[in-house]
Amino acid sequence: MGKDKLFDLSGKVALVTGGGSGIGLHLAKSMAEYGADVAIWGRTMEKLNAAKSEIEATGRHVMAQSVDVTDTASLDQKVEEIIRQFGHIDILVNSAGVNIPQWAEDVTEAAWDSVMDTNLKGTFFCCQAVGKVMIRQKRGKIINISSQAGSVGLIKRAAYCSSKGAVNQLTRVLAVEWAKHNITVNAIAPTFIETPMTRPMLEDKEFSDYVFGNILMDRLAKPEDLTGGMIYLASGASDMVTGHILHIDGGWTVH
Numbered sequence: 001m002g003k004d005k006l007f008d009l010s011g012k013v014a015l016v017t018g019g020g021s022g023i024g025l026h027l028a029k030s031m032a033e034y035g036a037d038v039a040i041w042g043r044t045m046e047k048l049n050a051a052k053s054e055i056e057a058t059g060r061h062v063m064a065q066s067v068d069v070t071d072t073a074s075l076d077q078k079v080e081e082i083i084r085q086f087g088h089i090d091i092l093v094n095s096a097g098v099n100i101p102q103w104a105e106d107v108t109e110a111a112w113d114s115v116m117d118t119n120l121k122g123t124f125f126c127c128q129a130v131g132k133v134m135i136r137q138k139r140g141k142i143i144n145i146s147s148q149a150g151s152v153g154l155i156k157r158a159a160y161c162s163s164k165g166a167v168n169q170l171t172r173v174l175a176v177e178w179a180k181h182n183i184t185v186n187a188i189a190p191t192f193i194e195t196p197m198t199r200p201m202l203e204d205k206e207f208s209d210y211v212f213g214n215i216l217m218d219r220l221a222k223p224e225d226l227t228g229g230m231i232y233l234a235s236g237a238s239d240m241v242t243g244h245i246l247h248i249d250g251g252w253t254v255h
Contacts, residue, residue, distance in 0.1 A: 007235045010035035013086040014234065015079075017069055017126055018096035020047035022195050023145065025054070026223035027093055027230055032060040034231055036091065039082045041067035061086070069096045069122030075129040088137055091234045092130040094123045095145045101156040101201065112159045119163035124170055127185070131178060139182045143233045144171050146187040148249040155210065164189075168245050175243030184242040186233045191249035193221045216251030 014031045018024035019040030028038045032055050040055070040062065042048045048064035055062045063085055067078050082089055098118045100111040123144055134140030149157055150164030168187060175185040192198055192211050198220070202208045212218065229246050232238050247253050 006237045007231050008035055009091070009231070009235060012036040012090040012234075013039070013082070013088055014091035014093065015039045015041065015082060015089055015130060016093045016095055017041045017067070017122070018094075018145075020044060020051045020064075022197065023190075023193060023223050023226065024093070024095035025051045027095060027145075027226065029055050029058065030227045030231065031091065031093075031234060032058040032062070034235075035060070036234075037061040037086060039063040039065065039086070039089075041065050041069065041078070041096070043068055069126055070117045072121070072125040075125055076132075079129045079133060083133065089130055089133050090137075090139070091141045091143070092126065092134075093143045093145065093230070093234075094126050096122055096126075097145065099157070099160045099197070101160075102158070103156055104158045107158055115159040115163050119160070120166045120170070123167055127170070127174055131174070131183065134183045135178070135181045140178075140184075141234050141238075142174065142183065142185040143230060144185070144187040146171070146189040146245060148189050148191050148247060148252050150187075150189055150245070151247070151253050155207075171245065172243045179242055184233075184238065186238070186241060186244045186246065188226060188229050188233070189245050189247045189249065189253075190226060191215055191221050191252050193223060193225075195223070214252045214255075215249070216255070219250070221248060221250060 014036045016028040019028040020042030032038050037060050045066045052062045052064040146167045147164040149161040150168040171187040
């Protein structure tokens, strides 16, 4: 494969959950810039339509679907709608996620269930729905958006850390089971990223000092910091990589 084609996604179709805003939108747009047509899932059609227009500016075809990944009964039908429009799905990026920071003694059952249902249950059943298509195709790339929180303990994140640790193990299990179908399954594990969701958290000076005290590179990650790793795992450059958790964490997990 020539160096100019190593990371080329032309002719590929990517599905990105949580693709209507934030990290998911950035990842969807990045894959379009590298040549992929894109389907995006999210809960709010207004955000999805705005995201669709932004991604279409790259010149690629985009499909936007209102999907709640916790509504597992709807996923097979939504996947088949993508197949009808594009004919195949080559890449799945599971970016939908929630975080409800609480001290462990204050975690409610409702908050625990919300985090687990989206971050773990939703991720698995999206993998299952798309995985069945990829098994038929005999090829595919799955990238789960995990977190450094899957590898280290973080304050006020009992549910979140539990969910992301489970996503890491799920990634490994699916890699083992689906390698025979020529499907790679990997995860990206970022540190705290500059987003509207993290901004209020970092207004707490004690928490902000805690975060910056652990990131060796002395800054938050930006969505663009995930692009290289994501394109690598989505492209032919990573055909021999599966079951890997790629930490993009500024050094947090090495100490």
